[in-house]
Amino acid sequence: MRPAPPIEYDSGNYDYVIVGAGSAGCVLADRLTASGRHRVLLIEAGGSDARLAIKVPIGYGFTFSDRRVNWAYRTQADPGLASRSIYWPRGKVIGGCSSINAMAYVRGLPHDFDDWERNGANGWNWAAVRRAFLNLEIFRGFGDQGEPTVRGVGPLCVSDLRDQMHPFSSRFLESARDIGWPVLRSTDDREQEGLTYFCSTVRNGYRVSAADAFLRAALRRPNLRVVANALVTRLSTKDDRLSRVHYRVGGTEHVCEANAEIIVSAGAVNSPQILQLSGIGPQDLLQSHGIPVLRDLKQVGKGLQDHLAISHLYEATEPTLNTVLGRWLGRVGAGLRYAVTRRGALSVPVNQVGGFIRSGGPDSAPDIQIFCNPASYSVSASGKPHMDRKPGYLLSAQPCRPTSRGEIRIASPDPRDAPLIHPNSLATEEDRLGAIRAGKLIRDLLAAPTLRRVTRSTKTPDIRQMTDDDMLDDFRSRASTVFHPCGTCRMGATSATSVVDSRLRVHDIDGLRVVDASTFPNITSGNTNAPTLMLAMRAADMILEDARG
Numbered sequence: 001m002r003p004a005p006p007i008e009y010d011s012g013n014y015d016y017v018i019v020g021a022g023s024a025g026c027v028l029a030d031r032l033t034a035s036g037r038h039r040v041l042l043i044e045a046g047g048s049d050a051r052l053a054i055k056v057p058i059g060y061g062f063t064f065s066d067r068r069v070n071w072a073y074r075t076q077a078d079p080g081l082a083s084r085s086i087y088w089p090r091g092k093v094i095g096g097c098s099s100i101n102a103m104a105y106v107r108g109l110p111h112d113f114d115d116w117e118r119n120g121a122n123g124w125n126w127a128a129v130r131r132a133f134l135n136l137e138i139f140r141g142f143g144d145q146g147e148p149t150v151r152g153v154g155p156l157c158v159s160d161l162r163d164q165m166h167p168f169s170s171r172f173l174e175s176a177r178d179i180g181w182p183v184l185r186s187t188d189d190r191e192q193e194g195l196t197y198f199c200s201t202v203r204n205g206y207r208v209s210a211a212d213a214f215l216r217a218a219l220r221r222p223n224l225r226v227v228a229n230a231l232v233t234r235l236s237t238k239d240d241r242l243s244r245v246h247y248r249v250g251g252t253e254h255v256c257e258a259n260a261e262i263i264v265s266a267g268a269v270n271s272p273q274i275l276q277l278s279g280i281g282p283q284d285l286l287q288s289h290g291i292p293v294l295r296d297l298k299q300v301g302k303g304l305q306d307h308l309a310i311s312h313l314y315e316a317t318e319p320t321l322n323t324v325l326g327r328w329l330g331r332v333g334a335g336l337r338y339a340v341t342r343r344g345a346l347s348v349p350v351n352q353v354g355g356f357i358r359s360g361g362p363d364s365a366p367d368i369q370i371f372c373n374p375a376s377y378s379v380s381a382s383g384k385p386h387m388d389r390k391p392g393y394l395l396s397a398q399p400c401r402p403t404s405r406g407e408i409r410i411a412s413p414d415p416r417d418a419p420l421i422h423p424n425s426l427a428t429e430e431d432r433l434g435a436i437r438a439g440k441l442i443r444d445l446l447a448a449p450t451l452r453r454v455t456r457s458t459k460t461p462d463i464r465q466m467t468d469d470d471m472l473d474d475f476r477s478r479a480s481t482v483f484h485p486c487g488t489c490r491m492g493a494t495s496a497t498s499v500v501d502s503r504l505r506v507h508d509i510d511g512l513r514v515v516d517a518s519t520f521p522n523i524t525s526g527n528t529n530a531p532t533l534m535l536a537m538r539a540a541d542m543i544l545e546d547a548r549g
């Protein structure tokens with residue numbers, strides 16, 4: 001038995017206690033303190049985000065496996081992926097995953113949100129969420145004549161960095177044109193299908209995390225207190241009302257109280273973990289760990305979805321980012337250029353071209369997301385990236401809307417033990433067919449005259465030689481997460497099918513909401529940071545509305 005730590009009562013008078021300073025938590029901390037009327041405590045397990053590897057976009061490769069800022073989880077052996085245990089990075093730092101993510105800014109497709117509403121999340125259709133996206137963003141891009149333009153007035157800076165991307169990136173767009181895929185002028189919700197240059201949450205050569213866009217300014221307000229390096233261990237009741245948050249700093253246990261609400265924003269892995277540790281979850285699971293059941297909510301932890309992608313690497317006949325970043329001298333040159341101008345190879349994320357393409361599946365909408373990176377690199381099983389020395393590139397394809405659902409379960413009643421992640425990948429025939437269609441799109445793109453001309457050799461199994469069965473086997477043995485877990489506390493109409501209602505209130509429990517990617521009713525087609533920020537913006541409006549009565 002580990003000895004129980006001493007307890008200190010936090011006498012602060014808080015209206016809201018937010019657990020987790022990630023994408024959603026930072027938005028909430030800002031919005032809920034803006035009027036000055038509410039006192040907010042924000043508790044984060046990780047520490048400061050003041051690190052070069054977080055601020056400089058190319059630092060992504062370093063934070064990817066750095067345990068000082070990363071929970072660095074591993075899944076359970078996944079039968080659908082040849083029983084492999086997959087590395088799952090998650091941000092453990094102020095800003096959460098938005099401080100360590102790859103910065104691609106993608107809202108998702110309209111039918112993703114219309115399906116949210118169809119799945120019981122009333123009021124979350126595309127028309128409604130589109131307005132919230134517009135309030136969130138300020139776009140720095142280019143007009144029809146290539147002139148710099150700024151659009152929108154939101155706090156989150158999203159930049160079109162095409163003028164700084166590696167010239168090899170244009171080869172991907174030429175190849176798309178060669179084979180008749182649409183090439184879009186920009187990521188814009190008027191057109192959904194086609195490749196284009198990615199927009200990124202980057203400004204003037206620096207990452208823009210949720211902490212940068214939302215928390216930084218809010219920190220000056222006297223009604224916000226942030227406690228970092230503090231692990232929330234459980235929630236508990238006082239006078240029959242769930243209002244207490246227990247957290248541990250070093251060896252000391254602290255308890256604080258929320259007068260109005262507790263908002264759990266600990267992300268898709270840890271939000272269900274905290275609920276389960278607090279006795280809110282499937283009764284049999286809680287009892288098996290000796291945790292007293294506060295509410296038997298069967299769906300807590302269930303409904304896990306994630307994106308998987310298969311990547312193919314090629315050696316190129318032309319210079320690519322490897323020519324710069326794969327060599328010592330190139331890195332020094334790029335570093336100097338960045339230090340002086342904040343531009344060049346270090347200032348741009350490595351995902352440079354991509355978009356949604358129809359693969360001929362049952363969906364009438366685009367159903368595969370493509371990523372084209374002007375660099376070839378591999379990631380070791382422990383998450384260490386390695387950039388190849390010779391010029392190369394990467395093509396990657398991700399089925400957009402997998403239907404398999406996995407689960408998060410606590411491993412023990414000890415909050416320090418990582419929860420068990422069961423992704424249950426490729427459990428449905430639909431998903432297995434999607435994996436094959438993803439491979440075929442890579443094969444189509446690779447067959448484009450432009451890419452054929454600039455490709456020297458294949459560094460991964462040769463997709464041109466594969467049958468459908470081979471493609472599925474290749475996917476099972478090499479595909480990996482795209483880091484978008486969601487749905488583990490999903491929104492919906494009833495407690496039989498979901499964890500929170502359409503206002504993100506946990507079913508049948510007063511004073512408790514969950515606001516983060518765990519509440520997505522179903523995974524959106526693309527990257528999940530933008531929809532999480534949007535969700536938190538709308539949730540904040542709802543919380544403030546409810547406070548006004």
Ligand SMILES: Cc1cc2nc3c(=O)[nH]c(=O)nc-3n(C[C@H](O)[C@H](O)[C@H](O)COP(=O)(O)OP(=O)(O)OC[C@H]3O[C@@H](n4cnc5c(N)ncnc54)[C@H](O)[C@@H]3O)c2cc1C
Pocket residue numbers: 019020021022023024025043044045046064089090091092093094095096097098100101102103104105106230231232233265266267268270271274482483484485515516517518527528529530532
């Ligand atoms: C490597 C990587 C690359 C990605 N790339 C992209 C991309 O390019 N574009 C994109 O759109 N999305 C990307 N994503 C996904 C996206 O960033 C996430 O979906 C989004 O940030 C999730 O936000 P969240 O608020 O749900 O959770 P998080 O941002 O994970 O926030 C949860 C916070 O809660 C804290 N926390 C957890 N447990 C506790 C506890 N017990 N006590 C106190 N605090 C706790 C965590 O430390 C964390 O700070 C990527 C993610 C990763 C990991």
